[in-house]
Amino acid sequence: MLSVDEKDPDRPIRWGVLATGGIAAAVTADLLRMPDAEVVAVASRTTAAAENFADRFGIGRAYGDWAALAADDEVDVVYVATPHSAHRAAAGLLLEAGRAVLCEKAFTLNAAQAAELVAIARRREVFLMEAMWMYCNPLIRRMTALVADGAIGAIRTVHADFGLSGGFPPEHRLRDPALGGGALLDLGVYPVSFAQLLLGEPDHVQARGTLSPEGVDLNTGMLLGWDSGASALLSCSIVAESPMTASVSGTAGRIEFDRGFFYPDRFVLRRDGREPEEFVIEGDRASYRHEAVEVTRCLRAGETQSPLVPLEGSLAVMRTLDAVRERIGVRYPGEASAGAGSGAGTGTEV
Template sequence: MSEQTVRWGILATGGMAAAFTEDLLREPEARVTAVGSRSVAGAQRFAERFGIPRAHGTWQELAADPEVDVVYVATPHAHHLAAATACLEAGKPVLCEKPFALSGRQTRALVELADERRLFLMEAMWTYVNPTVRRVAELVAGGAVGEVRALHASFGGRVTAPPEHRLWDPAAGGGALLDLGTYPVSFAHLLLGAPDSVTAHARLSPRGVDEQTGVLLGYDGGAMAVLTCSLLADDERRAVVYGTAGRIEIPADFYNPGSFVLHRDGHEPQTVTAPPQRGNGYGHQAREVMRCLRAGLTESPLVPLAGSLAVMDTLDKVRERVGVRYPGE
């Protein structure tokens, strides 16, 4: 890694890998030098598509590549633990797609390994580094709407994938919660912290994954968060933060918003609009990773590992409440 250029390796070749790579190619301080897949042919196709000079047919080969400074793990989340572990064991810093893993236990294993190796590790929760969301968090922390009493957030999308798709497969960590529900849960954690109580209800598929889930997070101070996620129906994907002196409304998509409206008692509503987004919106987290690497940090202050662990613990509690179990648990 030079003072200016950070060399990235991409682990996996699916849609997320492509979207992130597209944004990396827009970053002048980033260079995509290698891609790794479970087949040479798949890696080569991806490399040709994006002009990447090196293609590897195994994750281990990518992790061992001396021309790679940091690896972005973009596999489906059932494979995050194995993929990120391979990279950390090879001495590579890691940006891993959300959620870090399938459970708090698996997430702790990654965090402990990164700590043992003194390597950078960050969950790719792009919401936490989004400047508009950061501004909402600053306003809430500064008391712009008084004390928060309630938070509502939802993320639903009607999925028509065939029965064999990973979203319906328990072994793949399927269901709405880990794919979509992690966003409203993470948003609640960002603004309110870890909850003191967790209540949940879900509709389960015949194979035992959640098709849709409702979550109520309770806080001893009196605040609550009402969250939903669904693979059965589209919703507005919006969020509202209600306080004793106003509210903040974030339209779709609240996890990557283009604007929000601040309502304060005694004032006219104020619309805050974000600058035009560059690319797919993943550049913010790429820049945060590169900033941290240059500073010699092993975690990001914007996406702290303790926060990722806390979110995973809440997701575990939701799954326990609704009866979703993955193989091996």
Template sequence: MTDRTTRWGILGTGGIAATFASDLPLVPGAELAAVGSRTAEAADAFAAKFGVPRAHGSWAELAADPDVDVIYVATPHSSHHAAAMVCLEGGKSVLVEKPMTLDLASSAQLVQEARNRGLFLMEAMWMRLNPAIRKIQELIEDGEIGEVVTVHADFGLQGPFDASHRLRDPALGGGALLDLGVYPIHFADLILGSPSAVHSWARLTPEGVDETTGVLLGYHSGAVAALTCSIAGESRNAASITGTLGRIDLPPGFFVPRSFTLKRSTGETEEFDLGFDGSGYQFEAIEVQRCLAEGLPESPLVPHTTTLELMTLLDTIRAEIGVAY
């Protein structure tokens, strides 16, 4: 993998697949070699739009393509497990869109399958690879804001969504938690790690998925994370990290930041600008290619243990708020 192009396949033809395809030209050494969908018509249309050499009318055909090194699974999350399993069984390394699956058990099954086959597998939590997020982690590790005491993050979309929309469909893993809440939850994990206490509450839709969810996480250090997500109204979609010596504020769109502000307790304010081209999906592709080149079975930045720990947390929250898929 070190002396040739990394040949990508994309499984899925929706909006996220399109964004990933648009960002892939920003990745050195990346080639979009093939696309696969459940129908030849969808695959052909996507291939024509993005100049993809080969279009496959089934997941299995894409997984069997000998000229593909790694596949990005970009289906709705209710299909992640089945799609990623097809790819792994076809001998392909996989980058699977977040959340990896709908629950811990199915995510653990994918991890075990990848390990058994010696294949690379990573959850596509692009926020964890974002340059601004990584810079924030570095500042906190260097003690720039002292001991972290609170983390706040929210992600809400303007509703209402029709009852037929995927965000309200339990069969598609609908609701705010898995679509939006994963970002505040991953953000808190990046800063504080695994919580020692979990308290959550939600308003459910008539279909039984969460419309608005609030989560309070407690940590052995004494820190607290207050997180919200909603498909009923657009919140500020921002985040902040408060420490004993200062605070870091992330602007709206905290899950794909290009800048942030560090406010020290001395009154000094420092602005950080880490702007980049594209939508931000290129950084996860860069990390995948780095890991493949180094022969790593997983990314140290988005390791399997983190994915499984957070799926455990999401399962706990769903149990508390009474959501089942």
């Protein structure tokens, strides 16, 4: 794959956007504020939706089908903002056409689909990254550096939660199995990704969940374990608002994140025998700019994946999510079993 620098080192990165919902709008707004980014095309399942989005953001080309965006040679990278159930089809189409892809989380419905996307990207030598913006946040990166340097000793426990009391009706996408609904893929992916950023893929997975009449998880608790002795207590919900905090405790101290740990503006480091240390970030804590900056850096360097959001890490998170679904009994249409039979390397506890 030729890097963007080799094509034209001076021009901005040209973005396409696939889907026109709220998250697509938020990311597009941030891209438009970046001096080295241009949003040049948008695609939706209907021409009307694409044109309305293009008019709203001043985008030059609007396509009523995904294939037209995939065929647009004036697009360097596409941000995929469809529901989880369409990630495999949308990202796969783009990758096969040679388009670099930034794909919303959860990466796909299950680990098998994620592995298929990674295989396409590697075969075509095209950039692919999960849009795990938390991993690109400067404070999260600072935390991982501190942990790696031994600031809190050996990690022993991780706590993280993400719950909303949305009162979502049965027809809402979060309650629709066909769209990958439920708390786990939309919200639980953050606590799981937070824990695995620090500890890697767990050796043991336990979970309990409450399911809706439609068969998606409304409330899920997870206990992940590592043979090192570390554990993570995680939860997600679409029926109860939680603190949305996180903490990492080690043998020599702990790190604490306030509400919104997945897009933090501060954390506190508490070490034995020392005064607490506060780390802060300035600017818009809800900005998607950090992940777009990382994509830009990778494309200009000719890299096919990001070291901040490596593909193996995304696959490992999907395997854990599969294992959780296997244990709580969530199965999406077309899957042979909950989690599609993946979940390798995640233990057998029930």
